[in-house]
Amino acid sequence: MKRTLATLLMIAAAPAFAGQSHDVSGTSVGQSENTYIPASETLIYIDLKTTYALPENDTPLAGMIGECVGFMTIMVGSGANGTGVCVWTDGDGDTWHGPWDVKGMGADGASVGQWHATGGTGKFEGVTGGGTFSSLTNPENGESKLDVMGSVTMK
Numbered sequence: 001m002k003r004t005l006a007t008l009l010m011i012a013a014a015p016a017f018a019g020q021s022h023d024v025s026g027t028s029v030g031q032s033e034n035t036y037i038p039a040s041e042t043l044i045y046i047d048l049k050t051t052y053a054l055p056e057n058d059t060p061l062a063g064m065i066g067e068c069v070g071f072m073t074i075m076v077g078s079g080a081n082g083t084g085v086c087v088w089t090d091g092d093g094d095t096w097h098g099p100w101d102v103k104g105m106g107a108d109g110a111s112v113g114q115w116h117a118t119g120g121t122g123k124f125e126g127v128t129g130g131g132t133f134s135s136l137t138n139p140e141n142g143e144s145k146l147d148v149m150g151s152v153t154m155k
Contacts, residue, residue, distance in 0.1 A: 021153045022059040024131070028052040030066075032142040042076040048084060050137070050144050060123060061152065064088040064096075072102050072111060079104045080111055094122030096152065100133065110136035110145075117152045126155030 030052035037045040052066040070084015082102035089095045100115040116130040131150015137143070 019154065021129070021151045022061055023151050024054065024061055024129075025149045025151075026055045026057075026147075028054060028066075028146045028148070030068075030144045030146060032137045032144045034137060034139070034142070036139060042078075044074040044076070046072045046074065046082070048072055048082070050135075050146075052086075052144070052146050054088065060090070060154070061088070064090050068100070070100065074105070082111070082113075086115070090124075092122065094120065094124050096120035096124035096127045098130070106134055106136075108136060110134045110147075115148070115150065124154065128153050128155075 030050045032048070032050040034049065035047040037047070039045060048068070048070045050068045052068065054061055054064045054066065056062045066086045066088040068084060068086040070082055072080055072082030074080045080102050081104075083099065085097060085099050087095055087097040096117055097120060098116040098118040100113060102111045102113040104112055106112050112134045113132065114130065115133050117127050119125070120127045129150060129152035131148060133149070134147045136145050
């Protein structure tokens with residue numbers, strides 16, 4: 001009953017979010033199932049798959065679960081690059097998605113880059129936005145910390 005009421009309230013409130021920009025800046029902890037492929041002592045390829053949850057807040061993006069996949073190349077001593085996509089799903093099954101690009105590495109070894117929101121379904125149809133990110137994964141246990149700056153705008 002509570003879930004039904006909450007769903008009805010979200011549906012009723014959806015038009016109120018139209019045209020609004022929502023800050024998604026914050027830190028999320030996720031779990032990675034990455035495959036590391038060392039090609040040499042200084043070159044590592046990574047097949048990336050990580051699941052994150054957005055922080056709880058008072059926006060329609062609160063608690064959304066993100067499935068992120070991609071591929072990255074690390075050149076030890078020279079940096080990193082890569083690309084992929086994340087699809088974020090809310091409790092109603094509505095999604096927003098967009099690509100991300102790794103542009104380098106931070107001093108702590110985190111991959112850093114840019115992300116974009118390029119579309120969605122349901123209440124997120126036509127969503128746009130973007131920002132920057134820093135992601136650091138422990139290869140031993142798969143724990144991944146994602147720091148994001150940016151916003152999305154609902155249609």
